[in-house]
Amino acid sequence: MKIALIGYGRMGKEIEGIARDRGHDIALIIDQNNQADLTVDNLKNVDVVIEFTNPDSAYRNYMICFEAGVPVVSGTTGWLDQLDEVKSLCEKGKAFFYASNFSLGVNLFFELNKKLAQLMSGFDQYNVDMEEIHHIHKLDSPSGTALTLAEGVLENHPVKNSWVEGLSTKDSEMSIVAKRHGAVPGTHSITWHSEVDEIQIQHQAYSRKGFALGAVLAAEFMPGKSGFFGMKDLLKL
Template sequence: MKIALLGYGRMGQTIEKIAISRGHDVILKIDKDDKDYDITEADVAIDFSLPTAAFGNITNCLYNGVPVVSGTTGWLEHYDEAVALCNKKKGAFIYASNFSLGVNIFFELNKTLAKMMSNLSQYQVTMEEIHHIKKLDAPSGTAITLAEGVIENNKNYDAWELDNTDKETTIPIAAKRIEDVPGTHSVNYKSEVDSINIEHIAHNRQGFALGAVVAAEWLVGKTGVFSMKDVLYL
């Protein structure tokens, strides 16, 4: 498979190593300042660029008939436009806030727990995410996905908010930035008598990168807009 990497930071470099180890060729590596490039020779593109560049990268792929996998967060105000363009062009597109196989299992565990806690209003939900100091957006896309999973499955909540909130129906998300932390996410239910916590801790970036390559392998030859649930048959 011929892969174009759109974004060549730490994630892009890790993806490159894993892709090559799985027998693929990385034919294009676009850094943040590159704007003029030919995407048409690629079988698939993997986007881990900047929030300001992601939508342009994705639309360029879709206009040129190249399947695209995006893990960039912070651009989702344009997500519906990307979906509409993908459907119009009969392209192939996967966006995920987190491509880690373990995190996507964690997403489903979070939804199941939210359903179980829906009738137990004495428990208050809080969330925390910790990432490295170079992460640009807060809260993380993964934390937002977790919060949305609770909101969809627990009748006691209808919104999330960064940091503390006085609103009982709003989930507070604490975002911390600490040197060299790949990603830690926790969902906490606390009552006066006890607490229930679920947590995912990434030990390195390998899991994120592997999931992105697996998603790219799965996407080639397909048409439509997909998620990691489709890739992992969850």
């Protein structure tokens, strides 16, 4: 399979290594030094694009790939105010795979988080908050993974109806404390606490390899498909 990489930072390089190990050809690499090379003509012979860039350029990148008729796998976060537009194009035949986190373990963690929120919905003596820690180069805050986890709580708990970055004293708000330290790949903790005890679930990534493998598996999943997909489709959750 011929893969184009848009974004060639730490994650892009990790994806490249895993893709090559799995027998794929990296046909095109776009980074900040050759953005003008991201054209419809250069994408014509590509089977799928893997995009990990930043919120400011992501949507434009998607539109160029869609114009070329190439499926897109993206892990860029912070652009979701334009999500409905992307989904609308997918209903018209474009192909897009999005995940706030491509780690197989994190996506199982998402399901565990939802289940725990359902179980805790009948016990109003417990409050819930979240802490997420990432490396200092992380551009968005809170992380896309943290927002997905927050949505999992809000959708399954009768009291919480919104989230706020930082500490909140409102019963209806879920606090998300976002920290940026060193080279931490990503740690997310959900804590339910009462006056007498607490329950905590946590996912801690040891390296970027888990995220990169998930992105390559998503790329392998996409050829020949149209529509909007996510990790639930890949993992059959």
